[in-house]
Amino acid sequence: MKVKPKILTGEHFMTGDVxxxxxxIAAGCSxxxxxxxxxxxxxxxxxxxxxxxxxxxxxxxEDEIAAITSVIGASCAGVKSMTATSGPGFSLMMExxxxxxxxxxxxxxxxxxxxxxxxxxxxxxxxGDMMQARWGSHGHYEIIVLAxxxxxxxxxxxxxxxxxxxxxxxxxxxxxxxxxxxxSERVIIPDIKTIRALERQKPKGRKDRFKPYKPGPKGVxxxxxxxxxxxxxxxxxxHGENGYPVMTVxxxxxxxxxLVGKIRQNVDxxxxxxxxxxxxxxxxIVSYGVSARTSLAxxxxxxxxxxxxxxxxxxxxxxxxxxxxxxxxxxxxxxxxVEINLGQIHLEVERCAGEKAPAYLVxxxxxxxxxxEKVVETIKSVYSMSILI
Amino acid sequence: MKQxxxxxxxxxxxxxxxxxxKHPLDGxxxxxxxxxxxxxxxxxxxxxxxCLIAMKESGIDLKKTVMVSGIGCSGRGAGYVxxxxxxxxxxRAIPFxxxxxxxxxxxxxxxxxxxxxxxxxGGNHFIHAARRNVDITVVCVNNFTYGMTGGQVAATTPxxxxxxxxxxxxxxxxxxxxxxxxxxxAAYVARWTILHARNLSESIAEAILKRGFSFxxxxxxxxxxxxxRNKEKPIDSMLIYKDRxxxxxxxxxxxxxxDYNRGIILGKFVDIDRPTWTDMYIxxxxxxxxxxxxxxxxxx
Numbered sequence: 001m002k003v004k005p006k007i008l009t010g011e012h013f014m015t016g017d018v019x020x021x022x023x024x025i026a027a028g029c030s031x032x033x034x035x036x037x038x039x040x041x042x043x044x045x046x047x048x049x050x051x052x053x054x055x056x057x058x059x060x061x062e063d064e065i066a067a068i069t070s071v072i073g074a075s076c077a078g079v080k081s082m083t084a085t086s087g088p089g090f091s092l093m094m095e096x097x098x099x100x101x102x103x104x105x106x107x108x109x110x111x112x113x114x115x116x117x118x119x120x121x122x123x124x125x126x127x128g129d130m131m132q133a134r135w136g137s138h139g140h141y142e143i144i145v146l147a148x149x150x151x152x153x154x155x156x157x158x159x160x161x162x163x164x165x166x167x168x169x170x171x172x173x174x175x176x177x178x179x180x181x182x183x184s185e186r187v188i189i190p191d192i193k194t195i196r197a198l199e200r201q202k203p204k205g206r207k208d209r210f211k212p213y214k215p216g217p218k219g220v221x222x223x224x225x226x227x228x229x230x231x232x233x234x235x236x237x238x239h240g241e242n243g244y245p246v247m248t249v250x251x252x253x254x255x256x257x258x259l260v261g262k263i264r265q266n267v268d269x270x271x272x273x274x275x276x277x278x279x280x281x282x283x284x285i286v287s288y289g290v291s292a293r294t295s296l297a298x299x300x301x302x303x304x305x306x307x308x309x310x311x312x313x314x315x316x317x318x319x320x321x322x323x324x325x326x327x328x329x330x331x332x333x334x335x336x337x338v339e340i341n342l343g344q345i346h347l348e349v350e351r352c353a354g355e356k357a358p359a360y361l362v363x364x365x366x367x368x369x370x371x372x373e374k375v376v377e378t379i380k381s382v383y384s385m386s387i388l389i
Numbered sequence: 390m391k392q393x394x395x396x397x398x399x400x401x402x403x404x405x406x407x408x409x410x411k412h413p414l415d416g417x418x419x420x421x422x423x424x425x426x427x428x429x430x431x432x433x434x435x436x437x438x439x440c441l442i443a444m445k446e447s448g449i450d451l452k453k454t455v456m457v458s459g460i461g462c463s464g465r466g467a468g469y470v471x472x473x474x475x476x477x478x479x480x481r482a483i484p485f486x487x488x489x490x491x492x493x494x495x496x497x498x499x500x501x502x503x504x505x506x507x508x509x510x511g512g513n514h515f516i517h518a519a520r521r522n523v524d525i526t527v528v529c530v531n532n533f534t535y536g537m538t539g540g541q542v543a544a545t546t547p548x549x550x551x552x553x554x555x556x557x558x559x560x561x562x563x564x565x566x567x568x569x570x571x572x573x574x575a576a577y578v579a580r581w582t583i584l585h586a587r588n589l590s591e592s593i594a595e596a597i598l599k600r601g602f603s604f605x606x607x608x609x610x611x612x613x614x615x616x617x618r619n620k621e622k623p624i625d626s627m628l629i630y631k632d633r634x635x636x637x638x639x640x641x642x643x644x645x646x647x648d649y650n651r652g653i654i655l656g657k658f659v660d661i662d663r664p665t666w667t668d669m670y671i672x673x674x675x676x677x678x679x680x681x682x683x684x685x686x687x688x689x
Contacts, residue, residue: 073488
């Protein structure tokens with residue numbers, strides 16, 4: 001299966017979901033295992049038409065568990081693969097995301113978040129799955145999670161997700177939301193030559209001596225595909241460098257520390273944030289996804305009131321930019337986290353800011369975006385209190 | 390009469406070669422992982438050997454052959470075969486295999502797993518893979534129970550049988566697996582027991598070479614966790630397989646319920662040709678790709 005991405009270079013008016021599918025095509029994705037769910041269905045619908053043109057394969061599986069497992073299987077056959085879902089499907093995928101972490105299988109999972117728990121508000125956005133993205137599968141692990149704020153950004157983040165996934169052999173989650181997924185706006189697709197699509201590192205040399213889990217560059221093992229002739233064994237059981245299961249405390253310790261380490265040691269390469277008017281900011285809004293967009297207006301409104309506000313927009317949510325928050329905490333008066341939930345990333349901001357700067361939350365359980373007025377209101381009231389003190 | 394001294398059948402110990410001859414299947418085994426975890430009297434080893442013989446004798450390119458297993462005793466198969474092999478999550482061997490096969494149609498993909506894995510937690514995946522006619526082979530070792538977890542009731546446990554979670558007897562009805570495979574659209578369906586090891590390996594070889602979804606059920610004893618609670622010693626199971634099995638190729642799949650009193654029907658029940666998932670996908674979604682296929686690949 002050779003992929004010849006025919007990307008739609010040019011200016012478009014498209015939804016975030018469609019831009020995500022186009023980003024996948026541009027990244028060289030050639031397998032998509034899907035299952036319909038609002039508000040992520042449009043990603044499947046669009047890529048179902050686009051993949052065969054690009055030499056790829058789309059399959060609608062019987063449920064989300066099958067979808068993610070087929071994606072992992074396809075990745076083990078050596079191709080770039082992805083799936084897209086929303087809350088209920090994301091919950092079903094959790095066990096297999098753990099399999100991809102343990103087997104170190106690159107893949108991309110998109111969660112177009114809607115309000116939960118359970119069936120919740122299927123057609124209305126939220127950001128309530130951010131902690132699930134971090135900790136949803138059992139056991140201790142590190143994962144990479146991105147959060148796009150526009151249709152244009154989801155296009156680029158999908159490429160970035162594949163690149164990170166192939167580089168670190170880890171599933172990469174794109175945590176977007178219904179608003180971005182369904183928002184139609186301008187998307188510019190650049191020339192294919194300007195797109196940097198990375199491929200996983202493959203082993204060379206003697207096939208009988210190859211160890212599928214021997215750490216390579218950046219602590220990431222080289223990955224042979226099924227059919228390459230290396231007779232690899234991959235398992236979700238705790239395993240040693242040769243891939244064989246080993247049921248000892250020592251091996252488990254070694255394996256988990258390496259899986260965690262390959263992400264933690266490379267946070268400088270992985271973590272991306274965007275600073276908006278942070279240079280002189282006394283109040284820092286921390287936000288991501290659609291909420292970061294409404295927060296931009298809040299920064300401007302606060303500034304017109306004479307309050308020096310700035311925005312730290314998280315492009316990578318996990319691993320969390322701990323150092324950046326710690327540094328900011330030295331200089332700022334307080335943090336305001338803006339997110340469509342009742343405090344998830346807020347807890348992380350609070351943890352990293354520690355005693356140096358208080359953190360406040362502007363959030364609600366989901367169904368709509370957070371208005372800039374609400375953010376400004378909080379900033380205003382906390383700011384006036386902080387001046388009094 | 391002068392007695393002629395009979396020559397011993399066995400050569401004296403000193404004649405044994407220093408390095409014992411390799412088992413003919415050693416090339417296909419991760420011998421460094423032996424001993425395996427299977428209990429004495431368990432039938433999985435025989436089913437596994439038959440599967441390896443089938444792989445070898447079918448003449449397929451073993452470098453392009455993959456074994457996928459789920460979780461359970463039979464699910465450990467993938468860990469012992471010296472091929473590209475994947476030990477996945479519970480119940481999900483088939484969708485994993487589907488992804489492998491669709492992403493690289495050159496691979497021969499064999500799923501080797503147990504009845505609990507494939508037909509309870511993974512039942513949904515089985516029927517859909519058969520419906521789609523994904524070109525993979527599924528070998529199911531059916532020992533009527535969840536062996537790995539200590540012998541709980543399965544979707545295949547005979548009615549009234551005792552298990553740890555049906556201590557008073559199983560009140561439910563088991564699946565007729567070949568019927569389910571047939572009804573779901575499998576291109577090849579067969580059933581054997583581990584006593585019929587030769588028929589079994591011939592059948593698995595046929596299944597591997599079959600274009601389309603092929604399914605082989607293997608009846609196998611679990612003396613430790615099933616037999617023990619149902620007064621069935623390993624030798625009893627083998628006697629049942631010997632005395633009460635009826636080889637009836639092309640039997641009507643609706644008659645294939647397992648009933649020791651009526652007899653267990655074995656044989657090849659389905660062998661039909663229909664286009665595979667990939668055939669249909671190319672035909673429907675990207676006909677320009679079919680120009681690049683060889684004549685052999687176009688068949689079906």
